[in-house]
Amino acid sequence: NAGVTQTPKFRILKIGQSMTLQCAQDMNHNYMYWYRQDPGMGLKLIYYSVGAGITDKGEVPNGYNVSRSTTEDFPLRLELAAPSQTSVYFCASSYSGGSSPLHFGNGTRLTVT
């Protein structure tokens, strides 16, 4: 199994550009999450989804959008990129909302200049 796959691994954007970070999981997990990790810091939740068609904001949602049209995919959209969005982005998934362990992707390093 591939687990949680994130693409791309690295990306450089100019201020004002847009892009979509892709995340796919093949474990039939209901719950999916997007976190960002700023340098030297812990992860902060951007958006999450408890199932296809359902999304909700996390701690730092401004500047981002998500969709969940299928169980497998949970893309994160950045509109009008800003330098403050320079970060490493992690997608994660879990089977249920109990204390099921989160499975993380390997992250996408995004630089906005």
Next chain:
Amino acid sequence: AQTVTQSQPEMSVQEAETVTLSCTYDTSENNYYLFWYKQPPSRQMILVIRQEAYKQQNATENRFSVNFQKAAKSFSLKISDSQLGDTAMYFCAFMKRNAGNMLTFGGGTRLMVKP
């Protein structure tokens, strides 16, 4: 809202020795879970150990164990017989029960294991 604090930005330990990483948290919840995650230079987030707040017994996973003090809201990680492969960032995390598996992370502790 919950907060998680890791007061040690960096630590080092000699190979084969024992090291303890500190974590405190603040919450008004009674039912929750606590986790330690390891992030090696590869960037992968790896679950090290998990503790349910309703369990008094401290969790143990091989060389990793925790000291969970619920009243003090403290959750430290002890690594015994440290190995070079333990070199990584370590994050403490809090999850409220029945809250969609959302984790609140501490700022991390960078651990260096020296040969």
